[in-house]
Amino acid sequence: MGIAVQVEQVGKSYGKKTVLQDVSLQMRQGQIYGLIGPSGAGKTTLVKMLVGMERADTGAVNVLGQAMPNLKLLQDIGYMAQSDALYTELTGEENLTFFASLFKLGKEARKERIQYAAGLVNLAGELGKRVSAYSGGMKRRLSLAVALIQNPRLLILDEPTVGIDPQLRVSIWNELLRLKREEGKTIVVTTHVMDEAARCDYLALVRDGRILASGTPQELLAQYKVDNLEGVFLAAGGSGR
Amino acid sequence: MRTRALIARICRQMVRDKRTLALLFVAPLLVLTLMYYILNGGEANEPRLGIVHWDSALQGMLEKAGIVVVPVSDASAGTIEEHNLDAVLTVDGGRPALTLENADPTQAKALRMKIGQIAALQSLAGLGLPMEAAGQSEIETSYIFGGPESSFFDVLSPILVGFFVFFFVFLISGIGLLRERTTGTLERLLSTPIRRGEVLTGYLAGYGIFAVIQTVIVVVYAVNVLDIPLAGSIWNVLLVNLLVALVALSLGILLSTFASSEFQMVQFIPVVVIPQVFFAGILPLDGMADWLQALAVVMPLYYAGDALTGVMYRGEGIGDIVSNLLVLAAFAAVFIALNVFALKKYRK
Numbered sequence: 001m002g003i004a005v006q007v008e009q010v011g012k013s014y015g016k017k018t019v020l021q022d023v024s025l026q027m028r029q030g031q032i033y034g035l036i037g038p039s040g041a042g043k044t045t046l047v048k049m050l051v052g053m054e055r056a057d058t059g060a061v062n063v064l065g066q067a068m069p070n071l072k073l074l075q076d077i078g079y080m081a082q083s084d085a086l087y088t089e090l091t092g093e094e095n096l097t098f099f100a101s102l103f104k105l106g107k108e109a110r111k112e113r114i115q116y117a118a119g120l121v122n123l124a125g126e127l128g129k130r131v132s133a134y135s136g137g138m139k140r141r142l143s144l145a146v147a148l149i150q151n152p153r154l155l156i157l158d159e160p161t162v163g164i165d166p167q168l169r170v171s172i173w174n175e176l177l178r179l180k181r182e183e184g185k186t187i188v189v190t191t192h193v194m195d196e197a198a199r200c201d202y203l204a205l206v207r208d209g210r211i212l213a214s215g216t217p218q219e220l221l222a223q224y225k226v227d228n229l230e231g232v233f234l235a236a237g238g239s240g241r
Numbered sequence: 242m243r244t245r246a247l248i249a250r251i252c253r254q255m256v257r258d259k260r261t262l263a264l265l266f267v268a269p270l271l272v273l274t275l276m277y278y279i280l281n282g283g284e285a286n287e288p289r290l291g292i293v294h295w296d297s298a299l300q301g302m303l304e305k306a307g308i309v310v311v312p313v314s315d316a317s318a319g320t321i322e323e324h325n326l327d328a329v330l331t332v333d334g335g336r337p338a339l340t341l342e343n344a345d346p347t348q349a350k351a352l353r354m355k356i357g358q359i360a361a362l363q364s365l366a367g368l369g370l371p372m373e374a375a376g377q378s379e380i381e382t383s384y385i386f387g388g389p390e391s392s393f394f395d396v397l398s399p400i401l402v403g404f405f406v407f408f409f410v411f412l413i414s415g416i417g418l419l420r421e422r423t424t425g426t427l428e429r430l431l432s433t434p435i436r437r438g439e440v441l442t443g444y445l446a447g448y449g450i451f452a453v454i455q456t457v458i459v460v461v462y463a464v465n466v467l468d469i470p471l472a473g474s475i476w477n478v479l480l481v482n483l484l485v486a487l488v489a490l491s492l493g494i495l496l497s498t499f500a501s502s503e504f505q506m507v508q509f510i511p512v513v514v515i516p517q518v519f520f521a522g523i524l525p526l527d528g529m530a531d532w533l534q535a536l537a538v539v540m541p542l543y544y545a546g547d548a549l550t551g552v553m554y555r556g557e558g559i560g561d562i563v564s565n566l567l568v569l570a571a572f573a574a575v576f577i578a579l580n581v582f583a584l585k586k587y588r589k
Contacts, residue, residue: 051432074434085429087250089257094250101246102433130257146429 002065004029004154004186005050010059012045012209019045020209023059027188027202029153032180034200035190036233042209043190044082047158050188051079064154075103078152082159084139086131092118092142093127096149103150117145120175122168136163144172155179155187161196173199194229205233243435247443248450251417255451265413265451269405269459276401277467280394288352291320291329302359308352316340328352398469399478399549400521400542406456406482407489407542408514414448415493415506422497437584441577445490452486472556481548481562484569488541491576498583521546544568 005027012020020042027033035043048054049061052069061068064076086095096117100110118124121141131139140163147155155176161169173196179185189200197203197217204214213220217229224235255262290303291313300310313320316329321342327349328341337360343349421427430440460478463469471478496513500506520526521542526534537543548565551557 053428053432071434071436074432077432079429079432081425081429081432083425085425087254087426088424089254090250094253098246098250099433102243102430102435104434 002029003027003062004031004064005033005188006060006062007046007049008060008062010046010049010056010061012042012049012054012057018209020056023206023209023211025204025211025214027186029186030180030184031201032176032187032189032199034197034203035188035206036192036194036197036203036229037190037206038192041206043206044158046206047156047188047190050154050156051077075150076153078147078150078155080143080147080155080157080160082162084143086139086142086146088132089130091128091130092123092134095131095142096127096145099146100149105150113149113151117148120148121145121172137165137168140164141168141172153185155185157187157189159190159192161191161193169196194233197229203229244439244443244446247435247440248447251444251447252450255447261413262451265409265455266458269409269455270462273398273401273405273459273463273467277394277398277469280397288327288348288355289325290352290356291316291324291326293329293331296332299359299363302362303356306355306359308355328356330356395470396550396554397523398463398467399553400523400546402459402463402469402478402553403482403485403545403549404518404521404542405459406452406485407517407545408510409455410448410452410486410489411493411514412506412510413451413493414444414490415497415500415509416503417448418444418494419497419500419503419506423502431584437581440584441494441580444494445487445577448490449486452490453483456482456486469553471553473552473558477552477559477562478549480559481545481552481566481569484566484573485541485545487573488545488569488576491573491580492541495576495580495583498580498586516540517542522550541569541572 003026005025007023007025010020010023011018023042023046035046037043045054049056050063050068052071052074055069063070063073066073087098090098093114096114097110100114105113115124118127121144123138123141123145126134126138131142134142140160144157144160147157157176161172164172176187176189177199180187189196191197200217202214202216203220205212205220213223213232215223220229220232221227224232226232226235287307287309289309289311291311292300292303293313293316295312303310311324311326313324313326313329316331316338320326321329321340326342327344328339331338331340337356339353339356341349341353418427421430431437456479460475460482464471464475464478492513496509497506500509517540520537520540523546526537526543529537544565548562548569551562551565
């Protein structure tokens with residue numbers, strides 16, 4: 001299996017504040033990769049580098065075999081930001097249509113993808129409503145549908161399940177697992193919910209702009225001799241202080 | 242294709258936002274109409290003048306000039322108060338003396354000038370000139386621009402038309418884009434394969450459509466409903482205003498980069514918009530200090546005001562305003578270039 005994402009010794013700082021320091025990561029294709037860590041750890045900055053919205057001060061970021069930032073590559077990356085970036089005056093369908101038309105998609109394919117993505121997040125019946133009338137969870141789901149709209153090979157989801165009820169969270173995760181299994185997609189997820197972390201194939205613990213530890217969930221449990229990921233997190237964080 | 246999708250989206254959003262549309266299309270007409278009535282209605286009151294030494298010839302001339310004449314006994318403040326007068330004329334040893342109430346200095350000044358002229362004519366009459374000749378001798382007057390009916394509003398209105406186009410387009414495009422920045426949709430947009438140039442073209446064209454509609458409504462309303470004199474071609478007026486809209490659009494989008502909330506965007510109005518009003522030609526530039534005049538060079542509305550009064554009041558053709566148009570186009574080009582640069586913030 002090929003390498004989907006390669007991050008090599010990346011550093012980034014805003015003014016005097018160092019946000020990322022010597023971060024190296026390798027993500028294989030067809031895996032779910034979890035970035036876990038507290039708020040302000042640098043997860044979002046790292047994720048934005050994968051989408052080409054930030055440039056690393058030092059080091060290199062390679063996505064799907066090409067150096068980022070790369071405009072053409074964005075066709076293959078589905079990105080879901082932390083905030084619901086939706087046009088609230090428009091209906092759900094108009095939002096999806098707008099984002100779909102920014103990508104290279106045939107007219108038929110576009111319609112198909114809109115139906116598919118809306119069905120996936122259980123919004124097929126609500127597409128005619130304006131987004132301003134959506135609940136928080138519905139907006140989050142629509143954001144996820146937008147990220148999936150162009151059928152990207154790599155999905156980058158920044159805290160996708162914040163504000164979503166437990167039932168829907170389970171169904172979204174089941175869908176992510178299915179996308180990985182059946183369509184071979186690579187998925188990068190940031191989260192600070194530990195039971196979500198447990199469902200990832202590979203984890204990286206991010207804290208204060210560094211990768212504290214990385215490995216499969218089992219490897220991490222064994223390494224820190226604890227019986228849950230919360231323990232890993234506390235142990236890793238504690239040793240860093 | 243992507244640009245078209247962006248334009249369609251902006252239009253759809255604008256049409257859904259009825260209040261913003263009303264602000265864009267109706268508010269300028271409202272303010273323009275209000276100013277029209279305020280500035281044209283200033284001469285409604287006939288001044289009342291008290292005269293101590295009665296003279297029927299003088300009375301006839303004063304009444305001809307539209308002054309209400311009231312016989313009084315003295316020029317005291319009490320008399321003025323009692324008869325509700327604006328001034329009292331006394332003749333002391335053959336020399337006329339005027340006491341003005343001066344409640345409104347502008348009106349008082351105008352009255353003093355009128356009476357001064359009549360007094361001069363009166364003394365001419367005293368020199369033996371036939372009364373009729375003196376009374377009817379209207380000074381032969383000709384006007385280079387406008388006519389005897391020209392009011393302050395006629396000179397002001399072309400500038401106002403340009404100003405409204407500038408102000409409302411600036412405000413709406415600036416806040417529109419700012420909202421995209423704060424809600425993260427701009428960032429989201431730039432995480433798709435769209436080019437920065439396409440984004441900017443889309444915004445310029447999307448908001449530009451509404452700017453064009455507004456410009457047409459304001460100009461047509463001003464000329465046809467308010468009867469603002471239009472000496473030149475309406476197409477040239479539209480052309481100037483379109484360039485003004487483009488400058489306002491690109492400047493609004495650019496400045497929204499430096500604002501982090503709608504409130505901060507509004508703070509740009511006293512800094513960026515209001516000073517331009519002073520240099521647009523409402524106040525005479527010739528009387529300003531040299532360094533102030535130098536400042537006018539960097540104000541887009543200075544060129545717009547000159548071009549608009551040129552076309553609408555002085556009846557200039559395209560050849561006379563072409564330099565102003567070029568400067569406006571240059572402003573827009575600079576702002577657009579800076580915008581492309583500013584969007585780098587979102588995609589390195």
